[in-house]
Amino acid sequence: MARDINDLIAHIRALEEELETELIARRRELGYRFTEGRARFTEAVKERQRELKISAGRFLAQSGFLEILTAPFIYAVLVPIALLDAVASLFQAICFRVYGLRQVKRREYLVFDRHRLAYLNWMQKLNCLYCSYANGVLAYVQEIASRTEQYWCPIKHAERIKGTHKRYPAFLEYGDTENYPHSLRKQRTRLRDEEEAGETPPQ
Structure with a gap:
């Protein structure tokens, strides 16, 4: 039974690798590649992106009134997320040293690059920065929690x-x-x- 489970897990890993290969091919189709750890578009693609950009005012006008009203609630969550970030970092800095575990690398989970897309206005870029931070922190904390669960x-x-x-x-x-x-x-x-x-x- 355990072997069957391990075989299934290995199959899932193989599918994940196959998916990553397909994603790399898709990136080429979209006109960018990674150089020195950063996605770089061709000049033709960047020009096309700038042409598709809409102003912040038009972006707001196209948003629903009720959607705009939810903005304060969305950004209010930044406070507990930042607190969670700080507490989790302190937790692993102390406890993982006691357990003999290497700390989770925060920079591997918090990635900020969507704000470089030329087709986004400043408001969309701000939203992307916030979402990148919030979801990155949650993924970072989940990895800390999963290692703690495996230990205890x-x-x-x-x-x-x-x-x-x-x-x-x-x-x-x-x-x-x-x-x-x-x-x-x-x-x-x-x-x-x-x-x-x-x-x-x-x-």
């Missing part, structure tokens, strides 16, 4: 849940009493080895 409680739930992190498939089955002590030690060893080698979670 690597057990699957009895019920199927949505939105599981990448470490979850390798957790111990719910109710597997006999293997729990050994599995807990094994999970911690895997996590430390993974962090030392800078690798992705072993499945």
